[in-house]
Amino acid sequence: MRITLVSLFPEMARAVTDFGVTRRAVENGLLTLDTVNPRDFTEDRHRTVDDRPFGGGPGMVMKVAPLEKALAAARQGNPGARVVYLSPQGRPLTQARAAQLAATPGLILLAGRYEGVDERLIETEVDELVSIGDYVLSGGELPALVLIDAVTRLLPGVLGHQDSAAQDSFSGELEDLLDCPHYTRPETYRDRSVPEVLLSGDHERIRRWRLKQALGRTWRCRPDLLEARKARGLSQEESEL
Numbered sequence: 001m002r003i004t005l006v007s008l009f010p011e012m013a014r015a016v017t018d019f020g021v022t023r024r025a026v027e028n029g030l031l032t033l034d035t036v037n038p039r040d041f042t043e044d045r046h047r048t049v050d051d052r053p054f055g056g057g058p059g060m061v062m063k064v065a066p067l068e069k070a071l072a073a074a075r076q077g078n079p080g081a082r083v084v085y086l087s088p089q090g091r092p093l094t095q096a097r098a099a100q101l102a103a104t105p106g107l108i109l110l111a112g113r114y115e116g117v118d119e120r121l122i123e124t125e126v127d128e129l130v131s132i133g134d135y136v137l138s139g140g141e142l143p144a145l146v147l148i149d150a151v152t153r154l155l156p157g158v159l160g161h162q163d164s165a166a167q168d169s170f171s172g173e174l175e176d177l178l179d180c181p182h183y184t185r186p187e188t189y190r191d192r193s194v195p196e197v198l199l200s201g202d203h204e205r206i207r208r209w210r211l212k213q214a215l216g217r218t219w220r221c222r223p224d225l226l227e228a229r230k231a232r233g234l235s236q237e238e239s240e241l
């Protein structure tokens, strides 16, 4: 998959390209991450990308022209890509939406700064707005990197069988559920022991214990998710647990 990040701070993309699973995806050619800097498409001496808002008020607004040219360059390098503007006003990013975006051929992610971008650019150039939560950050780069990470780990071949995304919260059998607790060696640490069932070697008991934990955790921490799961219909086993 090819992703193009349009940002005033393209160096921030290193958080994805230089570390962990996403770095491996880049090295293995499963993810190509390009950057385009709108500042490179300005024509004045100061390379101005922002201006004061019409109507007054605090803060600055990103100008249309440099962004439009930056997006044209991004489209040229990433033909057919969906253009996503990261914005707190967007549709919330979920695991299901990340999976849909992972199935697209390419993405162009526009990171805003200041008070955001001139609305005319959104009207003419943007396919969709995506938010990473109901809070406001100072720029769209971290949200874009969050989206890239969430999408990349769902690309075929990125995760090995051991850390398969299908076993994570919100995914596969855990759709609308949180993951169960995990433990590793030592068996006992400061008087706290690993649940006996996990040492039993009884795969069926372990599966049922994990499902019960997942249901219990979701009920305690995210009752809204459990309601969604109930609305889709609990299995007989889930109702019993």
Ligand code: SAM
Pocket: 085, 086, 087, 088, 089, 110, 111, 112, 113, 114, 115, 116, 117, 130, 131, 132, 133, 134, 135, 136, 137, 138, 139, 140, 141, 143
């Ligand atoms: N004035 C804007 C508003 O209230 O909707 C917020 C602007 S914010 C300070 C600057 C940029 O950060 C935005 O243009 C957007 O790209 C990004 N941003 C901030 N919070 C975000 C969030 N929760 N999800 C996605 N992007 C966000």
